[in-house]
Amino acid sequence: xxxxxxxxxxxxxxxxxxxxxxxxxxxxxxxxxxxxxxxxxxxxxxxxxxxxxxxxxxxxxxxxxxxxxxxxxxxxxxxxxxxxxxxxxxxxxxxxxxxxxxxxxxxxxxx
Amino acid sequence: xxxxxxxxxxxxxxxxxxxxxxxxxxxxxxxxxxxxxxxxxxxxxxxxxxxxxxxxxxxxxxxxxxxxxxxxxxxxxxxxxxxxxxxxxxxxxxxxxxxxxxxxxxxxxxxxxxxxxxxxxxxxxxxxxxxxxxxxxxxxxxxxxxxxxxxxxxxxxxxxxxxxxxxxxxxxxxxxxxxxxxxxxxxxxxxxxxxxxxxxxxxxxxxxxxxxxxxxxxxxxxxxxxxxxxxxxxxxxxxxxxxxxxxxxxxxxxxxxxxxxxxxxxxxxxxxxxxxxxxxxxxxxxxxxxxxxxxxxxxxxxxxxxxxxxxxxxxxxxxxxxxxxxxxxxxxxxxxxxxxxxxxxxxxxxxxxxxxxxxxxxxxxxxxxxxxxxxxxxxxxxxxxxxxxxx
Numbered sequence: 315x316x317x318x319x320x321x322x323x324x325x326x327x328x329x330x331x332x333x334x335x336x337x338x339x340x341x342x343x344x345x346x347x348x349x350x351x352x353x354x355x356x357x358x359x360x361x362x363x364x365x366x367x368x369x370x371x372x373x374x375x376x377x378x379x380x381x382x383x384x385x386x387x388x389x390x391x392x393x394x395x396x397x398x399x400x401x402x403x404x405x406x407x408x409x410x411x412x413x414x415x416x417x418x419x420x421x422x423x424x425x
Numbered sequence: 426x427x428x429x430x431x432x433x434x435x436x437x438x439x440x441x442x443x444x445x446x447x448x449x450x451x452x453x454x455x456x457x458x459x460x461x462x463x464x465x466x467x468x469x470x471x472x473x474x475x476x477x478x479x480x481x482x483x484x485x486x487x488x489x490x491x492x493x494x495x496x497x498x499x500x501x502x503x504x505x506x507x508x509x510x511x512x513x514x515x516x517x518x519x520x521x522x523x524x525x526x527x528x529x530x531x532x533x534x535x536x537x538x539x540x541x542x543x544x545x546x547x548x549x550x551x552x553x554x555x556x557x558x559x560x561x562x563x564x565x566x567x568x569x570x571x572x573x574x575x576x577x578x579x580x581x582x583x584x585x586x587x588x589x590x591x592x593x594x595x596x597x598x599x600x601x602x603x604x605x606x607x608x609x610x611x612x613x614x615x616x617x618x619x620x621x622x623x624x625x626x627x628x629x630x631x632x633x634x635x636x637x638x639x640x641x642x643x644x645x646x647x648x649x650x651x652x653x654x655x656x657x658x659x660x661x662x663x664x665x666x667x668x669x670x671x672x673x674x675x676x677x678x679x680x681x682x683x684x685x686x687x688x689x690x691x692x693x694x695x696x697x698x699x700x701x702x703x704x705x706x707x708x709x710x711x712x713x714x715x716x717x718x719x720x721x722x723x724x725x726x727x728x729x730x731x732x733x734x735x736x737x738x739x740x741x742x743x744x745x746x747x748x749x750x751x752x753x754x755x756x757x758x759x760x761x762x763x764x765x766x767x768x769x770x771x772x773x774x775x776x777x778x779x780x781x782x783x784x785x786x787x788x789x790x791x792x793x794x795x796x797x798x799x800x801x802x803x804x805x806x807x808x809x810x811x812x813x814x815x816x
Contacts, residue, residue: 315584396586397536398594419583 316351316420317400321388323413329355329387335408337388344392344403353390384413392417428472431481436465439482440552441632445524446486449587451493454577458549460496464489525550526589526636529629533602534585541576542605543612548573550632551625561612561622599637603646603696606630610650623654634689644689645696651686652703655679666804671712683707698727717747734765742775750779770799774809781816790816 321329329335344350362378362385378385387409394400397417404415426434440461447457464485478484532545540562547553547561559569579585590598606629613622630647637643659677662668687704691697702723709715724740727733737760745753757775766772777792790813797809 317584394584397534397584398586398590400584401536417583421582 315394315396315400316422317392317394317397318418318420319353319390319392319400319404319407320386320416320418321390321407321409321413322384322416323387323409324384325359327387327409327412329409334411337408340407343406344390349392349394349399349403351391351393353388355388356386358387359385387413426477428477429469431472431477432465432468435468435481435485436552439485440465441525441528441550442482442523443485443489444549445528446522447489447493448528449524450490451497452581452587454549454580456493456496457489460489460492461485463492523636525632527587529602529633529636530589530598531580531585531587533598533605534580535598535601536583536585537576537579539605539608541572541579542601543609544569544572545576546605546629547609547625551629553625599640599643602633603642606633607646607650607696610654614653623650623657626650627654641691641693642696644691645693645698645700648686648689648700649696649703651682651689652700652707655682655686655707664807666807670706675710678707695727695730698723698730702727715746717743721747734760734763738766738769738772738775745779745782750782754779754783768799770796770801770805770809773799777812781812786816 323329327335329337331338341350341353359378362376364375364377364379366373366375392400392403394403397419400417404410404417407415409415443464444457444461447461448454451457451460467488468481468485472478529546529550532549533542537545544558544562547558548555553561555570555573556566558573559566562569564572580587589595606626609629610623610626613624613626627647627650630643630650633643634647655678656670656673658679659673659675660668683704686700687708690701690704702720705716705720705723721740721743724736724743728736728740738757741753741756741760744756754776757772757779760766761772761776773792773796777789777796780786780789780792793809793813793816797806797813800806800809
């Protein structure tokens, strides 16, 4: 089963290669286990663009879809046996200690 | 026993196990529920004619399975499920696997909202109808139906596994299951008109003990529920007001339930400790025989395990009973200063009670007034007002 894992971090958080927040050991582990399909870091919410159609017009707005104290700082696509495995992997991500990991199951068009 | 009684009995005792197996075989909660329902309807027709089968549970499982196979054969998109179900040998005897634990752990999975866990457990494990659950939680039936549908959909779409968790997850998940059952019990226990929920919780507790006989906390929860529920008949006075332990008519307590609860006691975690405390209360012949020293030591251990200010308050009350109000009051005052229970009426009520017993009537009256302002229910306000009037 495939899950999109949204890495949600507090606005002021820095995720980088210092000891506590470096995601590289996590990436290495889940790739070794064949769970991580792909993933990356994302530019901050300030650089986001939201697109929607309102009354037949394309409305483009600056910023993320949902305003909140947290923003999506990165994502991973995980291929897991079930939700319990996805939870186990997400809980090991360094951001789990100060942010949140949202797990969204894939909903393939051919299902 | 008439065939109709036999069907009713099987519904009570076998339904959850039959359903749990059908969910495992089909992977489809809706289909499983419908087929189990069909099997019981068929039993109502067949058993009066053919006689009650020797193994009603096996008969019902086979019938429900065959029904599921029929339904799946008709829909080609379900071919995968059909293969799985067809591979299953029909259960010939009582050796067919008991899947109820999978069912319980799946219903209580932490990825489901707490209210959904409670509703789903009542529906699938306890066999209550959506209507009954809605009434118990004072929720419109349509809302409850939607909650159940959503929960079942999330189990399927989010990939919540249908299984007993592996050893590394088991202690934590078991705690989650026990929390759902105890919440159910408290829902029933706190409102007089909902005793049926407390009874369902006890029934679930018995099933859990049967399925996990070696887990002391599982036994602790059942003991706790039995010992608390044993006082049911004596808890309310004629006006429907709560009676305190000391005022209750002890002859109304259920001796059989107390004996059963006491037999389940063992050294353990929070549920065992709470059960041990409840046992101290219900095994005392008179209120003055209560072993407060033992109760205080149980609360002491519980406070270390839970770090809960409510437990601290109860510990202070027990110490006051064991060693006198002069020893207990400073503990309550310290808790008051910590602010952890700010606005909690029972904190003020406890201070009032201890001050009253120390003969400090003016301070006691002031504390009762504070408690009266904070008390959430009319019955509690009546109780506190009586105490003020007695001063």
